[in-house]
Amino acid sequence: MPKKYHIDIKATPLNRDFVSKFKIARGENCINCGKCTKVCIYEAHKRGAKDPRKIDDPHMALCKNCFRCIQECPRGALVKSLDPDFLALGGSYWKPDMLLSIWKQAEDGKVPVSGAGYRGPFTGPGFDGMWTDMSEIVRPTRDGIHGREYISTAVDLGRKLNHLNFADTGSLASNIHQTVDLPIPIIFDIPACKLSNNIMTSFVISAVAAGTFAIMPANDISADIKQYINNIIPLVSPDKITAHQSLISGARLVAIEYATALLNDFGSVKDSIKKISQAVTIVRIPAMTGIEDAVTKLARSGAEVIHIVADYRGMEAPGLRQRFLKDVVRAVHLRLIEERIRDEITIIVSGGIAMAEHVPKAIICGADLIAVDIPLLVALGALLYEQPEMTITLPDWLEKLPAATVVQRIVNLMGAWHSQLLEVMGAMGIREVRRLRGETGRAIFFDEIDKDTFGKLFQQRETASI
Numbered sequence: 001m002p003k004k005y006h007i008d009i010k011a012t013p014l015n016r017d018f019v020s021k022f023k024i025a026r027g028e029n030c031i032n033c034g035k036c037t038k039v040c041i042y043e044a045h046k047r048g049a050k051d052p053r054k055i056d057d058p059h060m061a062l063c064k065n066c067f068r069c070i071q072e073c074p075r076g077a078l079v080k081s082l083d084p085d086f087l088a089l090g091g092s093y094w095k096p097d098m099l100l101s102i103w104k105q106a107e108d109g110k111v112p113v114s115g116a117g118y119r120g121p122f123t124g125p126g127f128d129g130m131w132t133d134m135s136e137i138v139r140p141t142r143d144g145i146h147g148r149e150y151i152s153t154a155v156d157l158g159r160k161l162n163h164l165n166f167a168d169t170g171s172l173a174s175n176i177h178q179t180v181d182l183p184i185p186i187i188f189d190i191p192a193c194k195l196s197n198n199i200m201t202s203f204v205i206s207a208v209a210a211g212t213f214a215i216m217p218a219n220d221i222s223a224d225i226k227q228y229i230n231n232i233i234p235l236v237s238p239d240k241i242t243a244h245q246s247l248i249s250g251a252r253l254v255a256i257e258y259a260t261a262l263l264n265d266f267g268s269v270k271d272s273i274k275k276i277s278q279a280v281t282i283v284r285i286p287a288m289t290g291i292e293d294a295v296t297k298l299a300r301s302g303a304e305v306i307h308i309v310a311d312y313r314g315m316e317a318p319g320l321r322q323r324f325l326k327d328v329v330r331a332v333h334l335r336l337i338e339e340r341i342r343d344e345i346t347i348i349v350s351g352g353i354a355m356a357e358h359v360p361k362a363i364i365c366g367a368d369l370i371a372v373d374i375p376l377l378v379a380l381g382a383l384l385y386e387q388p389e390m391t392i393t394l395p396d397w398l399e400k401l402p403a404a405t406v407v408q409r410i411v412n413l414m415g416a417w418h419s420q421l422l423e424v425m426g427a428m429g430i431r432e433v434r435r436l437r438g439e440t441g442r443a444i445f446f447d448e449i450d451k452d453t454f455g456k457l458f459q460q461r462e463t464a465s466i
């Protein structure tokens with residue numbers, strides 16, 4: 001049995017005000033008695049460093065929302081309310097709570113717990129319209145995912161054979177393709193943001209620490225980042241393969257930007273890579289109308305790995321219809337099954353992967369693994385706004401963070417997401433993430449049960465009213 005994969009999480013709080021759901025305002029009737037400084041065991045209230053006669057504004061990054069200071073202030077001077085800055089964050093897809101949750105996971109690497117006392121809707125657009133099967137969780141024999149039970153989250157990237165051929169002599173006649181193993185079905189797709197070389201290097205070192213890879217445009221790979229080429233996937237356009245041959249020659253995986261010409265000429269692109277290196281090739285293709293046809297064609301031309309990239313909300317490019325990532329992946333997965341080539345190719349998906357639960361959900365829809373992008377920045381304090389247009393604001397203190405802190409926070413985020421994946425798989429009784437792929441029977445899709453339950457009823461009414 002392979003060694004159990006483990007991510008070393010370590011509390012790495014930044015003690016900086018990221019964004020808080022609530023704010024506490026101190027009214028003018030405060031008499032600076034200091035009681036709030038004593039009752040708050042998290043030290044969110046402190047006397048002023050310069051003038052200890054006064055109390056500083058509360059440090060909301062430390063506040064745990066226990067309400068004790070509010071209750072115990074003798075003058076009723078503290079008022080807690082929803083922070084308008086918090087409500088202005090994100091938008092219709094990236095909810096402020098998601099950003100806060102990513103931040104907290106980066107702080108301590110703990111499994112995100114949500115749902116207790118939940119009063120929200122039970123369904124919604126995107127991944128919210130999918131409920132995972134947690135039936136095994138009630139079984140008393142469940143062994144504890146972090147204890148004796150062995151659950152593998154390992155995946156391999158590359159082309160696989162549908163079947164093996166043997167010569168008359170009994171020896172293996174099939175040519176076994178090269179694959180790259182990963183202990184976790186997540187790679188990093190560093191967002192195109194103006195990041196310094198130090199931050200980029202820290203992302204790559206985090207990928208090394210988590211045993212995974214970081215995709216980076218070849219032009220952004222500086223000499224000091226190149227030393228980690230074993231964990232980097234250089235991204236190049238098909239016409240720049242020769243220009244980047246020194247990078248590609250040392251890489252285990254290389255990503256090629258999609259161009260329509262690839263559909264008819266993937267073989268020659270693969271040949272030019274083969275002349276330089278043994279790297280497994282990924283074709284990075286935008287989620288778009290007709291992607292099922294494009295992926296099928298690429299797979300039949302010998303593509304090994306396809307990376308389907310949706311926009312930041314998980315939507316495919318506008319076209320006749322615009323589907324969410326889960327529907328795109330399901331359509332591609334089912335088409336490849338129909339064509340009997342699904343097992344020959346690896347599918348990576350990205351775009352709109354915002355929460356730990358999105359990893360198993362994307363895999364259930366048919367992906368082999370996911371690429372995480374925006375959450376890498378949010379873990380370091382970036383804020384995302386969807387209106388009036390998608391904007392990512394990097395904190396001005398980002399560059400002052402020590403590299404070790406950046407690395408540990410990304411590792412923590414991966415630790416939390418890995419633990420969540422183990423929770424979901426443990427609850428389903430699935431021991432291997434490869435077996436979760438395309439297991440749609442392990443989830444309920446709201447749209448489908450809605451249609452099954454009420455579709456006929458409304459169809460009858462519509463027919464009757466015609």
Ligand code: SF4
Pocket residue numbers: 026029030031032033034035036037055072073074075076077078
């Ligand atoms: S307990 Fe109330 S009155 Fe006393 S310092 Fe705090 S806010 Fe002011």
Ligand code: SF4
Pocket residue numbers: 024039040041042043044045058062063064065066067068069070
């Ligand atoms: S609500 Fe609780 S944690 Fe927050 S500042 Fe008041 S006493 Fe401290």
